[in-house]
Amino acid sequence: MISATVTGHVWSTRRIDGLPAGALLEVEVDGTSGSRLIAFDVLGSGLGERVLIAQGSVAANWFVGTPPPVDALIIGSIDPDVSG
Template sequence: MLAAKLVDNVWATRKIESLNGLKFMLAEIINHEENKEYLIVADTIGAGIGDRVIICTGSSSRNIFKETAIPIDATVIGIIDEDCHF
């Protein structure tokens, strides 16, 4: 799992059928490095820009969906409530 901050929406009007109806967002991984790392994540819990979130990646992110053949690499699984110092 990773901690990240959601920084923008990602819009894709043309995509494969299995991705229709999913909300995508650009997430900046929270780390202590100078270089920034970003992921496009599927948001299934209604998080918004500026939220700090927990992201799962890989096969765990696909297991959230009924259709496990969906091509998703990262999914928001929680919104961080407390002011953690990462």
């Protein structure tokens, strides 16, 4: 699992059939010097939000039926530290 910060949206005018509703987001992986990747988001994450990402077969197998070619899936939102 990877933690990252959403840095932007990836806009696409055409998508393959079978890709469910969601957005493609650019994220910067935490703890790296600017390493970025594109992740599929079904949660509605926003710019600047910290997220958790699953990759590979774990991400693809989340989808029902024939999995679409998704290699990175946002699976959670990291809440800010509110411990005080």
